[in-house]
Amino acid sequence: MFLSEKFLSDTYQSWRFLTLNRSYNLNFLQVGFNLSLEKRLNVEKLISAISSRFVGKIDPNKAINSSLKDLGNLSGADRVSVFLFDEEKKILSNTHEWCNDGIKSQLRNLQNIDRNTINWWISRVEKLNFVNIPEVSTLPNNAKFTKDFMESQNIKSFLGFPIYHKTTITGFACFSKVSEKIQWKEGKGFFDFKNFFANSGKYF
Template identity: 40%
Template sequence: MDTKLKNLSKEPLFTSSQVLKEVNITYRQLSYWELKGIIKPIFQRQGTRDFKRYTQKEIDVLKSVKKLLDEGYSLPTTDTLGEIAKRKELEEKLEASEQKFKTIFDKAIDGILVADPENKRFYTGNKMICQMLGYSQEEIKNLGVMDIHPKKDLPYVIEQFEKQSKGELTLAKDIPVKRRDGSVFYTEVNSAPITLFGKTYLMGIFRDITERKRIEGFINRRLEFEKTASHVSFRFINLTNINDAINTSLADMGKLTGASRSYLFLFKEDGEKMDNTYEWYAEGVSPQIDNLQNLPSDMVPWWMRKLRNGEVIHIKDVSKLPLEARVEKEILEKQDIKSLLVLPVYIRRELIGFIGFDNVVRTGEWKEDDLALLRISSEIIGNALERKKAEEKLIEAKNYIENIIKSITDTLIVVDPDGEIKTINKATSDLLGYK
């Protein structure tokens, strides 16, 4: 700005007296520093005269010069003051940048941790990560990578962290994170290097994907459910060997539902006895089929009452069975069964047996999808057994008729409505000379 022109800017101007008072210097010092070119006043015309005026920038420079002199430094040159101004401007920009980062850091909807890539300790964390983990910001500073992940998953987590530190990986997927209370949730961690006070750190942005994984798990399980139900259904539609079909279906259903053992019991003709006719068991689980033959049906009265009422027996914890089921409880505990599910099997509304699923590892309940699959499968198996029974009766009837025909001593020829001979007895074949 030309110092001999009027001040054309809108910034406020100050008189010499105001400057002397503001900076706490003498008029002689002010004149000397003007002479040295440290400051340059503006000449503002009023009427026919020009008056010296000073901007706020000039006042700030004078304050800096006075402070240096008060601290024992020599009078700075114009070049030195330029460096001071540049440094001050840089510091102001840095401060503004840090303030902007802090605002974003604290208001982020994702959790953020800043870690030392060398010792894997945390330098700081934002409010959201504190909320996610259950720690305060001060407590976060006393933690490291090893403290916030399940022990069994640390090898994978450390591998991902080191790849991110080296710049080999940006997004780490399916990272399990342990809260203060020990519960675990899953995250995706996006990383980037960040320099703070001259040191490079690794900044990790944690996004909770637990709900997404739950939905993905539900969808995948649903697909497995539909696939298994389809296989079971197809297997019995194209039936060649019912024994293989039932055994394979029990295995499919047991694996899908996480059971330790699955089985089919069938009642004998009088309904007084029952046999464990088919069984599948997981690896490491003892089979029971040989111990469960020709058993009296009334040995499990509570069980049988429920089945005859068409109820599904869903026992989440065998140890908590009611007193009226004490007999069943004793039998189940002898087999180390913790929880189980039993569904009735019918042929034409007649109870012919039941399908069961045991868990010898843990207590718990079967999911609704599991129940739906098992109900469908029990109906399919019931229909297959009905078909088998009908085929057996047909074969039995055919054999009975053939035996009658063979026993007739007179000649006998059986023809169909079209006159085609279907069978002849032995007397007829002997008479006609056929074998």
């Protein structure tokens, strides 16, 4: 997959801005995943750790991957992935990924994906600004390609959000549960989570 240096620079700068917005991120992390009181007490420490990765001279890929790990542990996901479009918005590739212990990486397998292959869930993300699939196996017949795509990665539950650069969707942040089904609860915190990625296109 070819991504211009300018595109990569823009996406990284957006991530940096987001992670340094401490007050907004604190709100997201506290309520976005229905955290227990114990976990809420550790939120500020987590925010500091993520923010510090994007200060000064850094390795952007290392900083992003470490941050995906933090978000994965917080959300209870088994795999957190970032997918970016090519410049024509027709092809998606998995650019960054974190996997929990014992979970197989899919990054090398998920390159140069025709958006039509998974257009069912992409369309819903674009329309609703999220897609929440508690049980992949129950997807309707008109989502067969999406169902087959997810089941080929052993995904049981899926949560996806668009990544924006200004007003343009440049990719998606995806949270997958492989070991078991999970219900990510929709509510105020859930929509804070949507907003977390709403202007993140420059960060990746």
